[in-house]
């Protein structure tokens with residue numbers, strides 16, 4: 001695809017001082033030129049506008065995409081009561097529901113300008129197929145969870161799913177394999193270590209939920225004598241050449257912060273889901289960043305968030321740190337933007353940052369709206385005033401997925417009708 005972005009404001013790094021105005025030329029899937037007067041003879045699309053702002057699309061560091069089907073199904077409950085509601089329905093999630101829920105999620109993500117997700121679920125190979133068709137990037141964590149919690153085929157099927165994702169990832173430029181044991185409290189040690197071995201031998205990310213609630217921490221201390229992150233280190237979960245993503249880390253000690261920093265773990269922080277499920281704690285983001293861990297923003301599933309809109313998540317992320325820590329300077333807007341649009345990409349796919357010769361992943365925001373004026377500080381407006389509906393267009397790997405709010409890779413009306421017609425059969 002040949003695309004020309006004309007006279008747009010570009011945020012090449014999460015730094016207000018570096019913002020500049022130029023044209024961007026995309027040929028095939030690559031950014032070929034960034035310059036004030038760059039041209040191309042016959043572009044398929046020209047996107048122009050003095051109030052258009054371009055940056056790398058956010059990537060969701062922790063999602064369960066098919067859970068869009070359960071948005072608004074169970075609210076205002078604590079984690080265990082909520083999980084009972086959810087697990088009962090998730091047991092029924094077959095190929096049909098997984099595909100339908102993922103289509104809705106991909107549509108929602110494209111409309112909100114989200115460029116990809118590190119997902120964690122059953123049947124990830126089906127999820128990958130939908131993401132590939134939608135055109136967004138997927139790090140697909142084959143979910144590993146004993147049948148006692150949710151009956152989804154048991155370990156053998158789940159590990160088979162990991163192999164299917166590995167094979168699929170070899171054929172797709174957008175799909176990356178990963179493996180995802182549910183948590184150290186729900187999955188036995190020998191299975192957790194097997195998944196770590198697989199991640200190490202295949203050189204793929206290793207994802208796990210950790211230290212989500214205070215109860216989980218107290219249970220871990222009762223059962224093993226140490227909190228979750230310490231136990232993961234004791235059993236040999238963290239490996240030198242493996243990239244781990246720990247979701248949540250809401251209740252962790254300074255000692256665990258140091259462990260996560262030492263192993264350069266990515267913490268998939270989901271502030272809205274944690275607040276809604278009343279976890280009480282707040283992930284110690286400033287300490288994690290100082291210790292050398294990577295922080296990347298995620299939404300968790302749409303059953304506990306209840307959206308996949310990372311622009312809204314950014315505002316919440318900044319405000320919850322300020323409010324709970326009594327310090328509005330502890331997690332400033334530029335760092336929040338870094339942790340949403342840059343940190344995951346830098347760690348897992350640096351070839352798609354905004355640079356000449358890189359793969360073209362670009363989200364275009366329309367600032368020609370009242371709530372984004374005046375433009376004293378563009379990054380401030382993005383964090384504190386924008387939402388997913390401000391996205392004008394989305395480009396991933398050089399393909400235009402949405403142009404001026406019209407989705408080009410999925411049929412929006414058809415998917416919404418399909419949801420309305422089918423979902424009553426599920427619940």
Ligand SMILES: [Zn+2]
Pocket residue numbers: 062063064209247300301
């Ligand atoms: Zn989760």
